[in-house]
Amino acid sequence: MNSFSFYNPTRIIFxxxxxxxxxxxxxxxxxxxxxLGGNSARSNGTLDEVTAALGERAVFEFNGIEPxxxxxxxxxxxxxxxxEKLDFLLAVGGGSVIDGxxxxxxxxxxxxxxxxxxxxxxxxxxxxxxxxxxxxxxxxGSEMNNGGVVTRKATQDKLPFRSQHVFxxxxxxxxxxxxxxxxxxxxxGVVDAFVHITEQYLTYPxxxxxxxxxxxxxxxxxxxxxxxxLEQPQDYExxxxxxxxxxxxxxxxxxxGVPQDWATHMIGHELTALYDIDHARxxxxxxxxxxxxxxxxxxxxxxxxxxxxxxxxxxxxxxxIDQAIGRTRAFFxxxxxxxxxxxxxxxxEAVDAVVAQLDKHGLKALGxxxxxxxxxxxxxxxxxx
Numbered sequence: 001m002n003s004f005s006f007y008n009p010t011r012i013i014f015x016x017x018x019x020x021x022x023x024x025x026x027x028x029x030x031x032x033x034x035x036l037g038g039n040s041a042r043s044n045g046t047l048d049e050v051t052a053a054l055g056e057r058a059v060f061e062f063n064g065i066e067p068x069x070x071x072x073x074x075x076x077x078x079x080x081x082x083x084e085k086l087d088f089l090l091a092v093g094g095g096s097v098i099d100g101x102x103x104x105x106x107x108x109x110x111x112x113x114x115x116x117x118x119x120x121x122x123x124x125x126x127x128x129x130x131x132x133x134x135x136x137x138x139x140x141g142s143e144m145n146n147g148g149v150v151t152r153k154a155t156q157d158k159l160p161f162r163s164q165h166v167f168x169x170x171x172x173x174x175x176x177x178x179x180x181x182x183x184x185x186x187x188x189g190v191v192d193a194f195v196h197i198t199e200q201y202l203t204y205p206x207x208x209x210x211x212x213x214x215x216x217x218x219x220x221x222x223x224x225x226x227x228x229x230l231e232q233p234q235d236y237e238x239x240x241x242x243x244x245x246x247x248x249x250x251x252x253x254x255x256x257g258v259p260q261d262w263a264t265h266m267i268g269h270e271l272t273a274l275y276d277i278d279h280a281r282x283x284x285x286x287x288x289x290x291x292x293x294x295x296x297x298x299x300x301x302x303x304x305x306x307x308x309x310x311x312x313x314x315x316x317x318x319x320x321i322d323q324a325i326g327r328t329r330a331f332f333x334x335x336x337x338x339x340x341x342x343x344x345x346x347x348x349e350a351v352d353a354v355v356a357q358l359d360k361h362g363l364k365a366l367g368x369x370x371x372x373x374x375x376x377x378x379x380x381x382x383x384x385x
Contacts, residue, residue, distance in 0.1 A: 001207045004257040010144045011170040014244070016236070018174050019046075022053035025132055025170045030088035031058040033081055035101045037065045037093040041136060044180050050092055050134055060084060065093070068272055068279065069100035071115065071152040078107045078114065081129070089131035091168075094185075095140025095192075098133050099148030102166040105129040118150055122161030133171040137181060138243040139189035139280065141196060141250025143171035151273055157361070158273035160265075173247070175240040183230050186242075187335040188280035190226040193246040194219065194331075195283040199262050200255040202291065203368040205300045208258040215254045216308045221245050223309070226335050263366035264290050267377055270357040277344055284332040284339045289383035291325045293376065297369055341385050351381040 013021055026032065032054060034047070041047045051059060062077045080086070081104065091101035105128040107114035116124050135143045142148060147162040178186070201215035222245060228238045248254070267290075268282030277285075295302060299321070306312040306324035315323070329339050341350055355378050358364070366372035372380070 001211075001257040002259070006252060006256045007164070008144065008167065008252055010168045010251075012144065012173060012247070013170060014173045014240075016174055016176050018172055019049045019053055019134065022050065022132075022134070022172060023055060025172075026054070026057070026088055026090070028057070031060075031084070031086045032088045032090055033060045033062055033077070033084075033086045034090045034092055035065060035077060035097055035104065036061065036063045037067070037097045040180070041092045041134075044177070046134065046136060046177055047092060050090070054090075058086075060086060065097045065100040066151075067096050068149075068151045068158065068276070069096045069103070071103075071118070071150050072154070074100050074103050074107070074150065075114065077104045081108045087129060089129055091131065091133040092136065094135070094137025094189075095142040098135075098142040098168070099140070099150065101131050101133070102128075102142070102146075102148040103150050103161070105131050106161075106163065106166055115152070118152075118157075118159040118161050120161075121159070122147075122163040122166070125161070125163040125165050128163070128165040130169050133168045134177075135171055135173045135243070136177045137185055137189060138178060138239075138246035139185075139192040141193070141247050143168060143173065144247050144251040149269065156273045156357070158269040159361070160269070171247075173243055175236055175243050178239045178243065179234055181233075183233075183336065184278075186229050186233070187226075187337055188278050189242065189246060190222055190229065190335050191284050191332055191337050192280040193242075193249040194222050194226075195264060195280075195287055196246075196249040197222075197254065198287065199264060200258065200260050202298055202301050202305060203259040203261050204298065205304070206258045211254050211256065211258050212304070214248075216305075218245050218248060218254070219309045223331060226331070230335060259368040261368045263372045263377075266363050266366050267354065267358065267380065270354045270361075271350075274353055274357060275344065275346065275350065281337055281344070284337045285341055285344075285384050286380065288325055288329040288332075288339055289380045290372075291328070292383060293380050294367065294372070295321055295325075297367075297371070339384075341381070347385065348382070351378060351385070354381055
């Protein structure tokens, strides 16, 4: 196992009817900005609960953070915070709203053009406003980590950032808030969490026995509850487990001390930036093809994955790997997520466009071995047609 430093200061407040505890988490004198995406938090009563819990505090709202939060929209929120001298942010929504709130928290006190936060991957962040979250969509794990992704629409750039200064102070997680989500968003959440886990697990053996078993248990849980989360939207236990698995998938725990990949995400980000495909769906397009192309580098872990997650024990090594990759693709499709570029009306021209974007962003050495160059990325995308 590799040496590591693990730090996660986010307080999780989990369970039904926990929003009443929101008042205890925010200073009484705080001037609060609530950041929102669409209208779901308002229509399902979550926003009313939040504002009631905030009591007599000065509260402002900022609506309209997109599913892939845009730099342009978030800079409007930055201007509002500065103009009204607000000092606490509260994200009410899913990963995109939380990612956007992290950027706003860092951009408000940033000295210079805030795009520099994204160009540096977050390395230039020296401070950030305090913020918390009320999670309404289980998917990204952003409610308990220090990373985010923001898109600049004008240039079609989608860039990640990370900083110890943008951990949420707390996250309120009530599974009942997911009951009214559209099936598409639940399916996306299942796949997003699944790929977050594989990016930290499907690399090469590194002696992280606890991390491996933890990751395998989370993957098996998603395989078990994913279809049920769609079929039984009011099943509290299923939605509670989905919410917690999605958080554990990317709170840093399973990735501590083991190699990580993230090439699927980097390639997927470019598909979203260019073609506005849901983030999780880009991951479902890329991952099966990436595993096939990188099967020799990942052979040891793919065989372990086949046996421990999918219970595949018969056949030679290559046959078991083929079955594991096939079962992965089939699982994504079982929750309604298409896994081919052609399913999104994209052909070879998309391969050229994505490779050009990877080149533009300097993403020429991806993966746990840094051996996914532009030619390999092209091979992966071509295999996904």
